[in-house]
Amino acid sequence: MTVIVLSGPIGAGKSSLTTILANHLGSKAYYEDVADNPVLPLYYKDMKRYTFLLNTYLLNKRLTQINEAISDPNQNNVIDRSIYEDALFFKMNADSGIADPTECDIYTDLVHNMMEDVPGNPHKKPDLLIYIDVSLETMLNRIKKRGRSFEQLDTDPSLKEYYNRLRTYYKPWYENYNESPKIKINGDEFNFVENKQDQKAVLQLIDQKLHDLGEL
Numbered sequence: 001m002t003v004i005v006l007s008g009p010i011g012a013g014k015s016s017l018t019t020i021l022a023n024h025l026g027s028k029a030y031y032e033d034v035a036d037n038p039v040l041p042l043y044y045k046d047m048k049r050y051t052f053l054l055n056t057y058l059l060n061k062r063l064t065q066i067n068e069a070i071s072d073p074n075q076n077n078v079i080d081r082s083i084y085e086d087a088l089f090f091k092m093n094a095d096s097g098i099a100d101p102t103e104c105d106i107y108t109d110l111v112h113n114m115m116e117d118v119p120g121n122p123h124k125k126p127d128l129l130i131y132i133d134v135s136l137e138t139m140l141n142r143i144k145k146r147g148r149s150f151e152q153l154d155t156d157p158s159l160k161e162y163y164n165r166l167r168t169y170y171k172p173w174y175e176n177y178n179e180s181p182k183i184k185i186n187g188d189e190f191n192f193v194e195n196k197q198d199q200k201a202v203l204q205l206i207d208q209k210l211h212d213l214g215e216l
């Protein structure tokens with residue numbers, strides 16, 4: 001039972017690559033249910049009020065997914081979003097005065113405590129983290145194309161600055177990430193959704209990494 005998780009900013013292509021990779025590996029895909037998330041539209045309207053609730057909601061959902069993925073007998077199940085990135089959103093909001101820094105610290109400790117390897121408890125950390133790196137331009141194009149109303153700049157022009165800030169938080173986050181082996185995919189260079197050659201190249205990179213880790 002090995003688990004691969006995707007990471008990267010909004011619109012990076014995590015869900016798409018999850019589907020492509022799970023099909024390629026013949027494993028199971030686990031998705032974040034964005035449409036049924038009752039807190040997300042509220043969060044986009046009032047981040048100050050809803051950062052803590054959104055992250056508590058997501059923590060619960062992601063833990064359920066991890067428990068399912070590690071109990072599934074398939075090799076190399078794929079989850080479309082890592083549990084570790086949520087603290088990055090929380091920290092970014094705390095740094096800009098939107099969220100309470102004490103809430104952020106308590107939340108971050110809680111995640112690490114829940115994910116810690118403890119004798120007698122199953123190992124919950126992923127076996128590989130795939131990070132999709134994209135420019136702000138690519139993020140904005142994809143967000144527009146997908147059309148979720150609460151994410152649109154037309155709904156709230158200040159979101160451009162929010163998305164830009166998010167990107168700047170992701171880079172050091174990935175560099176410091178050390179919970180599992182990791183690999184970075186350039187989501188600007190490889191259009192793995194629309195271009196078959198690019199898709200093949202990305203799958204080759206991931207296969208090679210899994211092979212090096214002894215997971216293939």
Ligand SMILES: Nc1ncnc2c1ncn2[C@@H]1O[C@H](COP(=O)(O)OP(=O)(O)OP(=O)(O)O)[C@@H](O)[C@H]1O
Binds near residue numbers: 009
């Ligand atoms: N911890 C969080 N705090 C704030 N917003 C979050 C958090 N996690 C997810 N979101 C928001 O939830 C929505 C969906 O997130 P996510 O990036 O996982 O999916 P996505 O945009 O569909 O990704 P992709 O296009 O890469 O598949 C986005 O609007 C994202 O900004």
